[in-house]
Amino acid sequence: MLDDSDHDHQVCRSRAVARAEERCRDEGLRLTEQRRQVLEAMLESHAPVSAYEIMDRIAGKTRRPSPISVYRALDFLVAHRFAHRIESRNAFLACIDEHGHAASGPEAPLVFLLCENCGSATEAEPAELGGLLAGIAAAEGFSPSASVLEVRGLCAACRSAGHHHHVHSHSHS
Ligand SMILES: [Zn+2]
Ligand SMILES: [Zn+2]
Numbered sequence: 346m347l348d349d350s351d352h353d354h355q356v357c358r359s360r361a362v363a364r365a366e367e368r369c370r371d372e373g374l375r376l377t378e379q380r381r382q383v384l385e386a387m388l389e390s391h392a393p394v395s396a397y398e399i400m401d402r403i404a405g406k407t408r409r410p411s412p413i414s415v416y417r418a419l420d421f422l423v424a425h426r427f428a429h430r431i432e433s434r435n436a437f438l439a440c441i442d443e444h445g446h447a448a449s450g451p452e453a454p455l456v457f458l459l460c461e462n463c464g465s466a467t468e469a470e471p472a473e474l475g476g477l478l479a480g481i482a483a484a485e486g487f488s489p490s491a492s493v494l495e496v497r498g499l500c501a502a503c504r505s506a507g508h509h510h511h512v513h514s515h516s517h518s
């Protein structure tokens with residue numbers, strides 16, 4: 346589903362932008378031109394992109410934005426969960442589905458399925474995970490402010506194309 350060649354990605358993109366516009370209206374936030382440009386640049390594919398790739402994508406269409414303006418837009422988009430930061434790749438992913446972000450607080454967990462073959466990232470529904478993590482933290486007397494789970498492996502498209510996990514044999518001393 347997330348291979349850009351086998352679905353109508355235009356639908357994903359316009360849905361994600363429409364959802365961001367709607368939430369901005371409901372929550373009294375401003376989707377400025379800069380913020381929308383950055384969101385749209387991220388939505389060109391389902392692979393997480395670095396801030397510099399975002400700048401390049403925007404530069405390909407209009408004027409090259411300054412790094413600071415892109416980082417500011419990213420701060421806004423990530424803070425309000427229109428996009429997410431994928432720490433292990435130092436990259437950003439636009440939120441394609443709602444995943445209840447409007448209703449859940451900023452401490453609600455995020456789950457990402459990262460394909461090691463094609464580089465795609467899928468955001469999964471955290472469902473019961475919030476309660477489970479809260480229980481684990483509470484047992485340690487710990488108060489969590491954010492939980493992000495990155496799951497690495499092979500996406501459905503790569504699996505059906507017959508790719509296999511790379512087997513790394515590292516020897517640790
Ligand atoms: Zn798509
Ligand atoms: Zn999301």
Ligand SMILES: [Zn+2]
Pocket residue numbers: 460461462463464465499500501502503504
């Ligand atoms: Zn894949």
